[in-house]
Amino acid sequence: MNPPYQTAPSQGLITVETPIGYELEGVKKKAAIQLMGSRLWGRFNPNHWDPVYAHQTGLAAPIQTGEMSSAYISEMCVNYFGANFFKNARFVCKYVASTLANEVITTYGVVKEKTPKGSGFRFKVEFWASNDEGQTKTIGWTEVDVGV
């Protein structure tokens, strides 16, 4: 029996036919303190998991490591680009505001460019991640070859 996982199609949901302006449906995650402070992620720095330490350093609450946002956005990219995202792709990401513990983060993306390349296109998708109040936390773009 296969495990009940949502699997990205191997080549992703974006095809050579996908138009400019196409909007990606992202992923939604909660900045759970237990995950933010796990050993592989933020345990080495109490600003990522200890409310007392975070307060002493001027933060309203512990903040997620930026790479967790990058991981959320890259999950969306794998859903839409599949295997294409693992070869000759580019991912440019800027953390513009801190993600605080307990915030719910949603990722977004929109196809901005598709440039002919080989027998396919090089797509450019602008992405961002925001909390439920609409505050943008992370911005950037990715370029991926499709059908090349």
Next chain:
Amino acid sequence: MTTEIRTDSLRPMTNLQIQQTREFVTSLDEVCQTYWDMVNVGEVLSRELHITPELVILYADAVEDYNPWYEGWRMNTWYIPGESPFGGAIVPPLLVSHFVLSVQFDHTKPFAIGSIHTYHDTEIFEPIPVGATVRISAKAIDKFIKRERRYVRHEVTVEDVGSGVLYMRETRDILSL
């Protein structure tokens, strides 16, 4: 009115857990240089990382990414070759980017708490198979001040120790105290 910030304000804890947490945080309070002072432009550091199936699971579980392409280990079955469009299990695309921090300064020295990762420009060339050992090399290429804040910029490469395949290249900025 000043609000008291409690150790257990974000998750339930007993007094013993609170005491253990405070002791742990205190133990991290080492004398250290700022990141700005720890890094010299032109410096190159390099380390190898063995990307085991368990390491991948630890990474992916904490960001709740359950894509089966990343599974070289599965509960009940344990070690498996895995399946992906490239054959066996592969590493999540930005996993190694998360580990670059450990190569951007002398990791044998105390970590400069207060540094913030602000930006990365990552080129992904090839998928990394689960089980690979990669060499992460980081060169400090710039230190600059922008809006009165201090940044350190590194150029990073990630290649396979065995085959020499270049998997990834990255430029990244750290904001220093």
